Structures are given as C-alpha cells and as structure tokens.
Amino acid sequence: MVLRCLLTLALTVALVPIARAEANQETDKERITKEVQVLEQKCKAQSCTADEVEKIEQKKSALNSLKETFKFGLGIGFEHYKTPYISEVETVGDSRIVRVPDSQDYKPGLWLETHYVWDGTARKWGRTHSAPGFYVGARLLGGESDVFDAFGLGVMWSFKRTAIGNIPPPGQVAESINIGVGPVWHRTKVLASGITEGEPLPADFQDPKLDTKDEISWMIMISAGF
Numbered sequence: 001m002v003l004r005c006l007l008t009l010a011l012t013v014a015l016v017p018i019a020r021a022e023a024n025q026e027t028d029k030e031r032i033t034k035e036v037q038v039l040e041q042k043c044k045a046q047s048c049t050a051d052e053v054e055k056i057e058q059k060k061s062a063l064n065s066l067k068e069t070f071k072f073g074l075g076i077g078f079e080h081y082k083t084p085y086i087s088e089v090e091t092v093g094d095s096r097i098v099r100v101p102d103s104q105d106y107k108p109g110l111w112l113e114t115h116y117v118w119d120g121t122a123r124k125w126g127r128t129h130s131a132p133g134f135y136v137g138a139r140l141l142g143g144e145s146d147v148f149d150a151f152g153l154g155v156m157w158s159f160k161r162t163a164i165g166n167i168p169p170p171g172q173v174a175e176s177i178n179i180g181v182g183p184v185w186h187r188t189k190v191l192a193s194g195i196t197e198g199e200p201l202p203a204d205f206q207d208p209k210l211d212t213k214d215e216i217s218w219m220i221m222i223s224a225g226f
Contacts, residue, residue: 070114073178075223077111077139077152082217085188089195089208096201098191098208109142109150113223115178117158129160135180135221152219154182176225184219187212 081104088102115135122131132155139150158176162169192209194202201208 073223113137150186152184156180
C-alpha cells in the first residue's frame, strides 16, 4: 500500500510539469509552423534570398527540436501475471473441494502514458518514419482495478504518420503508433493463505476467500501518441 501511494505521488508530480510544458510547446509549434508556411509560400511565388532559405531551415530545426519532447498517449496494456489473477473461486461437492473456474495469466487494460522519442537518433540511422524511445504510464481502467492501480515503464518504438522532420498536415490527431515493453507494478488476487486449489476448504473458512497482493511483472504497451 505504501509503495502504491509513493508511485502515485511520484507519477502525479512528474506528469503535471510535463503537461504544462507540452501545452506551451504546442503553442510554439503552431507559431513556428505558420511562420515556415508563410516563408515557403513566399519562396514559391518568387525566388528566395540566401538569408530567407537559411531562415526557413533554422525554423524547421527549431520545430524539430520541439518535437523531441515528452508526448502523451492512450493505449492498451497487456499485463502478464506471475501468479495467475484469480477472478472467481468456489467449492464443489460435499467435501467442499476448492475450485478456481476463472483465472488469467494476462489481462488488458486502458493506459495513459507519456513517452520520449529520439527523432534525431533515428535520422542518423537513416529512419524516416520510426524512432526509438521510452515510456512511463499508469493504468486508467482494467477489470476490477481502481484508477492508477498499476504503473509501468519501458522501452518503445514509435511509428510516425508523418516523416521525421516534416510538418504534420492540419487536422492530424494521432502523431504515431507506439509499441513498448517493460516492467509493470500491479496487484493480483490469489487464494487466501491456507486454501489450496483441488483440496477441501479448511474448517476455519466458511467460504473460499481471495487475498490481494502487489506484484512486479512485465507488460506490452500499444498506444497512439498525440
């Protein structure tokens, strides 16, 4: 419980300044994009001077540097459970044999993530529409979980809709599709201590019970970046 609280606090503290910076950067991106478009239209209408061409390149470079910042994404996280997540337990027969009719090794959930992509590194590698990066995220919705009941981080590969270094077309919503993998901190449900599947329910239990415990495992994240 203490670990969950600390992780929640740390993630909240980290996301607030990132969100504020992202809002400011979006304003700067819009301003620079308009300036570049005006200069390029001028160059199409008439020949540009060397200073104007250099100015366009400088603004494009500034725009690219703004792109190499933290971005947000919504995605589906497929979490692996080291100990199967038990959703239902029952007893059968006069001997009250414990039976687990529903358990999962993997569970999907809706995740909010923030990620950083190294576009500059990708350009050096000759990549035009994909780049490496990393993500940090929290589960928003999944099964019986509460909001921010699981946290994850890991490496990712981002597939861009627009070529790296180019200006996205007006109206484009999602900038990329991202695939990542890394550790996840979540909670799982197991049989209460003393209860064993396939054996009679102990006499000190009126009904079979489940315990909730913290677990560290791994997950695959597929998200859309904005």
